[in-house]
Amino acid sequence: KNKINTKHKIYGIDKISFSKSTYKLDINSKKVADIIKKHKIDIIIHLAAISRDEDCKKDVHSCMKNNVLGTINLISQAKKYKVKQFIFASTEWVYNFENERETKKENDIININRINSEYALSKLISENNLRQFYTNHNFMDITILRFGIIYGNRLTNFSAVESLFMKVKNNENINIGSLKTSRQFIHVNDIVRGIIKSFNLKGFNILNLQGNYSITLKEILNCSINITGNKIKIYESNKGNPSIRKVSNLKATKLIKFRSKITVNEGLKDFNKYISRINQK
Secondary structure: OOOOOOOOOOOEEEOOOOOOOEEEOOOOOOOHHHHHHHHOOOEEEEOOOOOOHHHHHHOHHHHHHHHHHHHHHHHHHHHHOOOOEEEEEEEHHHOOOOOOOOEEOOOOOOOHHHOOOHHHHHHHHHHHHHHHHHHHHOOOEEEEEEEOOEEOOOOOOOOHHHHHHHHHHOOOOEEEOOOOOEEOOEEHHHHHHHHHHOOOOOOEEEEEEOOOOOEEHHHHHHHHHHHHOOOOOEEEOOOOOOOEOEEOOHHHHHHHOOOOOOOHHHHHHHHHHHHHHHHHO
16 A cells, blocks of 8 residues: 555555455456456566465465465466566565575575475465466566565564564563574565566566565564663573574576665664554544
């Protein structure tokens, strides 16, 4: 719902209609083709998915129907009316993170047997289906964006960033594994910029969209404490065993000149203002 500075006309498909330019429609519907034809769509940005792994585990059938078959339907309807580019939102969860010393890159070989996440599996299957589609047809540019862990202004489905901030804001004591646990968290506005920068990218491409730097849970908590002014007690249950993941952003930097801009401190300040506005209503 944020304003996007782009010359493109944007139309949405969602199960919930929240604007005049959003059609209330399931991505598995064949009527998607009618919208593509009516508005002469050039680029499809496929963000729709069941994205919480716990939801995917509870209902694997719905997960695969929406995340895999929904993607097949969209690319099939796009083919009918010669859409120029298909952008698919994937995830860093497709990588095997057994060796935390390794920095993951787009051309790494992924062992599907080591994926224990239904959500990640659905994304990896779709990635391979899109690769196969491109190999067989080779007329539509396909861009796969593997998103890092996204945070931003929202009220539910928090990442660790918003979740820890809310605990500090509510003066809750925090139990945590290790303060040194880190991820390359990325703000949703940076994700939007990355998507826009990938417009008209030629050929078949896979790009990681990640924050530039690893952010520890300690840094998130320190920022939260400074912003709220609250003092809390923090308990570490596994201090000497942090979980660290590293994913390379180099290809996106070179190919589409993308680097994240929003620091975790800036993102949390904006999140705090957002939460305060919501609470005042």
